[in-house]
Amino acid sequence: MKWERVHKMYEELISNLELPEKIKEDMSKSFEIYKPTKSQAKKIIDRIVNTYKKMLYEPGEAIGVIAAQSISEPATQMTMRTYHVAGAAAKQVSLGLPRLIEIVDARREPTTPMMEIYMKKEFNTKEDAAKVAKKIKETKLKNIVLEDVIDLVNSEVELKIDINYLNNLDMNMESLKKTLKKYIKNYDITTEDTTVKITSKKETTIRELQKLKLKIFDISLRGIRGITQTIVTKKGNEWMIITLGSNIKKVLGIKELDPTRIYSNNISEVEKLFGIEAARNVIISESSKTLADQGLDVDPRHLILVGDTMTMDGTIKAIGRYGVSGEKRSVLARANFETTVKHLTDAAVEGEVDRLDSIIENVLINQVAPIGTAMCDLVFKPKTSKEK
Amino acid sequence: MYKRIAAINFGLLSPKVIKKMATVEITRYDLYDKDGYPVEGGVMDPRLGVVDPGLRCRVCGGGVGTCLGHFGYLELARPVIHVSHVKTIYKILRSTCEKCGRVLETPEELKKSDNPLYDLYVAKKTKCPHCGAKQRKIKLQKPYTFTIDDKPLTPLEIREWFERIPDEDLKLLNIKGGRPEWLIITLLPIPPVTVRPSITLETGERSEDDLTHKLVDIVRINQRLKDNISIGAPDFIIDDLWELLQYHVATYFDNNLSGVPQARHRSGRALRTLAQRLKGKEGRFRNNLSGKRVNFSSRTVISPDPMISINEVGVPEVVAKELTVPIKVNKRNISFLKSIIKKGPNAIDGANYVIRPDGRKKKITEENKNEIAEEIDIGYSVERHLKDGDIVVFNRQPSLHRMSMMAHKVRLTPWRTFTLNLCVCAPYNADFDGDEMNLHVPQTEEAQTEAKRLMLVENHIRSPRFGGPLIGCIQDHISGNYLLTKKETKIKKEDAIQILQNIGIEADVTRDLTGKELFSYLLPKDLNMEFKSNACIGCEKCDKEKCPYDYYVVIRNGELKNGVIDSKAIGREKGLIVDLIEKKYGSSKAREFLDRVSKLGINFLSRHGFTIGLSDVEVPAEAKRKIKKAVEESERECGILIKNYEKGEVKQIPGQTIKESLETHILKTLRKVLDKASDIIEENIKENCAVVMAKSGARGSMLNLTQLAGCIGQQTTQGERINRGYKMRTLPHFKRGELSPDAHGFVPSSFKDGLNPFEFFFNAMNGREGLMDKSLRTRKSGYMERRLVNALQDLKVEYDGTVRDDRGVIVQFTPGEDKIDPSKSEWGGINIDRIIEDEMGKGA
Secondary structure: OHHHHHHHHHHHHHHOOOOOHHHHHHHHHHHHHHOOOHHHHHHHHHHHHHHHHHHEOOOOOOHHHHHHHHHHHHHOOOOOOOOOOEHHHOEOOOOHHHHHHHHHHOOOOOOOOEEEEEEOHHHOOHHHHHHHHHHHOOEEHHHHEEEEEEEOOOOEEEEEEOHHHHHHOOOOHHHHHHHHHHHOOOEEEEEEOOEEEEEEOOOOOHHHHHHHHHHHHOOEEEOOOOOOEEEEEEEOOEEEEEEEOOOHHHHHOOOOEOHHHOEEOOHHHHHHHHOHHHHHHHHHHHHHHHHHHOOOOOOHHHHHHHHHHHHOOOOOOOOOOOOOHHHOOOHHHHHHHOOHHHHHHHHHHHOOEEOOOOHHHHHHOOOOOOOHHHOOOOOOOOOOOOOO | OOOOOOOEEOOOOOHHHHHHHEEEEOOOOOOEOOOOOEOOOOOOOHHHOOOOOOOOOOOOOOOEOOEOOOEEEEEEEEEEEOHHHHHHHHHHHHHEOOOOOOEOOOHHHHHHOOOHHHHHHOOOOOEOOOOOOEOOOEEEEOOOEEEEOOEEEOHHHHHHHHHOOOHHHHHHOOOOOOOHHHHEEEEEEEOOHHHOOOEEOOOOOEEOOHHHHHHHHHHHHHHHHHHHHHOOOOHHHHHHHHHHHHHHHHHHHOOOOOOOOOOEOOOOOEOOOHHHHHOOOOOHHHHHHOOOOOOOEEEEEEEEOOOOOOOEEEEEHHHHOOOEEEEEOOOOOHHHHHHHHHHOOOOOOOEEEEEOOOOOEEEOOOOOHHHHHHHOOEOEEEEEEOOOOOEEEEEOOOOOOHHHEEEEEEEEEOOOOEEEOHHHHHHHOOOOOOOEEEEEOOOOHHHHHHHHHHHEHHHHOEOOOOOOEOOOEOOHHHHHHHHHOOOOOEEOHHHHHHHHHHOOOOOOOOOOEEHHHHHHOOOOOOOOEEEEOOOOOOOOOOOHHHOOOOOEEEEEOOEEEEOOOOHHHHEOOOOHHHHHHHHHHOHHHHHHHHHHHHHHHHHHHHHHOOOOOHHHHOOOHHHHHHHHHHHHHHHHHHHHHHHHHHHOOOOOOOOOOHHHHHHHHHHHHHHHHHHHHHHHHHHHOOOOHHHHHHHHOOOOOHHHHHHHHOOOEEOEEOOEEOOOOEOOEOOOOOOOOOOOHHHHOEEOOOOOOOOOHHHHHHHHHHHHHHHHHHHHHHHHHHHHHHHHHHHHOOOEEOOOOOEEOOOOOEEEOOHHHOOEOHHHOEOOEOOHHHHHHHHHOOOO
């Protein structure tokens, strides 16, 4: 009983403070461990509030430049190696500087798209996870072909099928034939034993047969489009599936999976499906993961600022000529960055006015830039000697 | 009071304006007459401005520097297209009616559209909605020829067409800078000679600027065209000349057009015309406007000086005599300034110039110094030499973060290099293998105070990147303190007094001290903390104070009770003691601590003795044997893997081919050897200087030692075993298709034992890849930094606590989601536990 009272006392002391939620949470957690008395607790809270107030950003702080420098200064120390083999799981992820540049560039498609999928509570077993993993992995025809022959005389393509593999996919030659028929017309399809013969109804060239072969090789037999690899692992006491290739939309419909916790590193896909806020969170988590992987210590606040800038107006904008920098209001700022002449000539035709309210233009014309200690101005205007 | 530019308008110049702002009409293409005087009406007409010193401008009466030059103009015989506007011209041609000039869409229709400009420019119309005229097909033949239904459309015709476009329709096209017909050049402004000064070589020969050459070409062709028109030459000749004129005008604006041969100088060098002057890294914008050359700066080689504070920089006296600080004369300082002037320009702490109230500068010389000293009065300024305690800004390139430019206090030295404390090597990323650094002297009181308050080194101990101390002790500082604070270290009374004296602490020492006691002299008296040191090996159960290795640091009331001081305590990017002192007692106390602790380390180390040599990487024969066994065993394992592979029994890794799986397995096996060897070395090597450095985190690592003493391990290129080289093999010493570790870059030797030729070769491959990687990386990350800074530079925290860009658009309502500035935080947050422990006295 007594403990409950103490607990309540802490709650009352903490809940009304004007502090970020995170700090409040940490405080109550620590209080529970150290159990200070009421007078001690008050003193502690006073000190924490004071410390917090001293840590606040000051007006005029060039927060953007600091964030940019804090990210790119350690980037000089990153490795360029794109691939790295993480143990036997053979998880191949693009990382290091190339990945960071990819995020900042807002590329449509990451070089190594990936998903992390968690199982629903009732399916949290290795077997279920393995079953789903098998189900969603995309198998293309080329994965089950053992041998392929192009027979020019009969103008046909002959494929020898790995029958075990095929049966593994719950398919047989008959169903394979059916699937193939959906995709190709003007050809006869015959199956016998473990071979499939695709014969042209009319005379063809070797080139066309080659094209045909490549086309049917790409036919998806089972699984979800784009998912080339699945790996089942355990995180804590939960089974999860890591996939290479990303296709959130399709995965959402699978009943064994927890739809609330699917994670993908494909930023534009996330944006399309879950909106800009989700995309912002992916930008932040992906960039911080990339930096943390390299053992670089960067405060998340800097990455948050980059994420916010890129998603500020509701669409994902790249950091660079075709994104944030290219959309600046100031002509001189744009001209100073890249494609100088174009920005100047277009500004002339459109009769643009540069109001000189950002940093770089004022640097260009030798004026004090309105940032930091120069952000404020005197209201009082001293009279010049003539006016006196 | 400064005049401020409020805004800059961009627009097009009309022929009328061009004529109005011009002082001369250019009519002749010769530059100078027989006597070497510039020809009137030529491109170098004296009325275009003055470039020769001593001469006065005939138009405005100014000399060099005061006369900015005056424009001229050239009347083109036939109009030409402005190449930089070709795309705009094309757009206008496609979106207006060729007959009535109206926009090919009714305003009502455009109002409905989401993207009116897109509709106008891209959507094709075949009939004008206003006059009903049929629209012919317009094509742009790059670079600057237009055709209408495959017949050429001359600039003359385009100009007439554009003249028909009514003003209100221009708004629809988003043309607000002027009339579209001004995009077709009829009058060419001739820039003043100050823009294109000619250079006189030593031989007396004149060498003209590239722009002048180009202008001469234009004027000459224009003249020929004019003559041919007036004599009624056949059309094809006129068209040819017209085309040539177009070419010259085009390359005058941009000499890097695709599909146009570059205009060349006589020597064959491509001319640098207007666009080239502005563009790119060496262009006006990035080279002259974003970054400018400055006075009152200096650059020289740097060297270390452990005895000065981290806040200071050693400046050679020769440099101090050149760099000056202006001091305004007032009642109180006039006698002092007079004394300084009397010392003259050659004495230390003298003065170089006085500035009279009218702004004129007078140089102080040995001859006139007394005279000037008498002359000065209130209203004068004196440019005195740099002296001890002045604030200067110190910088090393590449300036990757704000800590690359910090303010220091001057310390005059008799030497020839800038000297700096070793602790500030980290933020500058400096070493002393020939590095040079720059020094700038702020000239106004405002600048000096800002530098002192905001940029002083001690204010940058904590990095904004991660909220921990970026400045800390390095190398010998750490080794020294590590050895000093080891359990068994004892210091004699005399030595202790001497050391304390050296590091600037006055204390009564009455007895012999332990190393820990000596170290405690540096700590504030109410400092309490506990942490694991860098050397901590991470036992499963931590005994805390009773750590058998003395790796658990305990400080109670400013006494080091337990543990060794190493990089975790005072090193850069870790330094927990530095961190706490900075937070609790402020940055100047932290600076003092750093100054002292680094001196302490060095002082102790020079008494103790510290060196490394070949004997440091010697290990007992027993250990060697163990490593050899481990290597052999893993090689055997690989042999089995290879045999299995040949039999086709390798466990396949999903997503990899069988061959790739084998490689992965082998690589994994061979990586383990290095770990094993590392463990063996660590167990068997006796504690010598090299090990001290590795353990304390001063320099080097256990891996380095392993490679020296035990085994180098697998060499890789692009994350794989070495597979490149000859057909099916890496070197001709091996059989084709051999998969053994030796044949693919596994090096079982150590650096001490030496490498055989192919081991050496593989090692070199590894090294070379590292070099390539590094140079590629710096370039890529450099560009990324430029882009990031450019995109984010306008973001700032406003008075209302929001983050906004230059337009005032809010990017974040609470900066960083909790308003905490990481450069003031403790590793990105508040250390609540520390405050609680401190308040509850648990730490005591």
